[in-house]
Amino acid sequence: MHSLRNKYDVLIAGGGIVGCYVAYFLKQQNPAMEVAVIEPDPTYEYASTVRASGGARRLFSCPENIEMSNFSIERIKNFSAEMSVDGVPAPIDWVEQGYLFIVQGSRALQMLEENAQVQQALGADIRMLDREGLKQLFPSMHVDDLDGAAYSPKDGWCDPNSFLQGTRKKTKSLGVEFISDRVSGFTWSSDTIVGATLSSGTTLAADYFVNAAGAWSAQVSAMAGMVLPVSPLRRFEHYFTGHRQIEPLPYVKDLNRLAFRSEGQGFSGGLVNSHEPRGFNFDVDHHYFEEVVWPALAHRFPIAFEGVKCHRTWSGLYEQSELDGNPIIGSWTGNHENFYVVSGFSGHGMMHAPAAGRGVAELINKGRFETIDLSRLGYERVLKHEPYPERGIL
Missing domain, CATH: 3.50.50.60 (FAD/NAD(P)-binding domain)
Incomplete structure (x- = not known):
């Protein structure tokens, strides 16, 4: 009305x-x-x-x-109480399981280290990890081709x-x-x-x-x-499960834009194609997961994702600042x-x-x-x- x-x-x-x-x-x-x-x-x-x-x-x-x-993460963490209406809480299922940026190459690692200094100076809990540190925390991860990572344990995700x-x-x-x-x-x-x-x-x-x-x-x-x-950029999100259970993971991201996190008994994530033609396109390419996302997952976490099942794929739009x-x-x-x-x-x-x-x-x-x-x-x-x-x- x-x-x-x-x-x-x-x-x-x-x-x-x-x-x-x-x-x-x-x-x-x-x-x-x-x-x-x-x-x-x-x-x-x-x-x-x-x-x-x-x-x-x-x-x-x-x-x-x-x-x-x-600022925003603190509001998200306290959302249920702050956004309650008439005493009814507003849960959004905040999961504080951390974020992990993994990189290859000395220049990329230096970039993460320099960024971490700025983040720490602004009060963020950021920990730099080498291969041994990665393997110790996340034993199912293939780390031989990695040079390091930035880990922020107090970050996470919500619904x-x-x-x-x-x-x-x-x-x-x-x-x-x-x-x-x-x-x-x-x-x-x-x-x-x-x-x-x-x-x-x-x-x-x-x-x-x-x-x-x-x-x-x-x-x-x-x-x-x-x-x-600002242009609309289509990206896919997939819900998938692996064939073996592994340790709890943070939200994992790499330089190639693979990004995924835990979701219930499985995982939610994808790999953004920055060269995707701009436009209001919500069509789903059902081959994208098998051809692009699965190889990246299987390489990084072979124990869990050499066998993987994608249960659902959906599309959404980034408002991409060109x-x-x-x-x-x-x-x-x-x-x-x-x-x-x-x-x-x-x-x-x-x-x-x-x-x-x-x-x-x-x-x-x-x-x-x-x-x-x-x-x-x-x-x-x-x-x-x-x-x-x-x-x-x-």
Whole structure:
């Protein structure tokens, strides 16, 4: 049902996990603020969050990403209590089983070591492991071709669908309105956007507008005349089981973008093809697991995965930042300055949603970042074509 209100303080395009957290922190910081979220599909059938793996880790090189992880992981760990509604907890099945980045080559190892110094300086528990250390902790792993690893034992994963639904429910309880519609255009006066037109024909006025439309965010920005270098990148997630049980594993990632974690009696993961043609493609290639993922699994964990069964494959979209793989967070300085974007997370949107949402809320309510300075992730770097990339595994 559409609102009878003609004017809001803030309108948010996109009701996924990022849009929900923007709304949540807007109301936390200013309970009197009138906020509406425009979400075209309240079932979230194709939303990136519900098709994600649910991982959250501190293994980044950019200080902003590490600090966002520090904040967000604590919110995820305490989610059940913090996001309870009327005394009913909101469990999201947090599993603190760690993350493990494994590398080959001295240069890659040096990169991990340098990143670890930054991560440790920002309070993260990071342990560097050599081959012997790896073999001792994870005896089923083939390590002869590895030169080392970074291990973050306090990272982990959660159930992404419960994370999204719990955030949405809590946000609605604070008075945020969710409107089932799609933004189809904007109207502006001089340099200020004054209204959003919806597919239903309704036009809603607001003081501020936020683009949190994920893989669809470039389309939303284009309606305001803003060029946003964010594209939908299809990736597959697989649920599979091995033919032999092995020791508990952390979330394992390598330089070739193999990534998987435990899930019930089996595992969930995949291997992202960075060269996948961009576009809104949800088709599933049922040969991909056998041809690409299984060989990588069998090489790294031969005891468990020389025999493996893939039970299910599904596709989802990364909102890929084509500039540098890092999110774009901030206003359109020098143009429609009441238009904010929070997009381009390139696979990290779920884990960084709490921190990114708080950051955008601070910009709107306070006019500046007050907690984590995310200025280097702003839209200005797009205008200047000055990439600010991660060093290491994405």
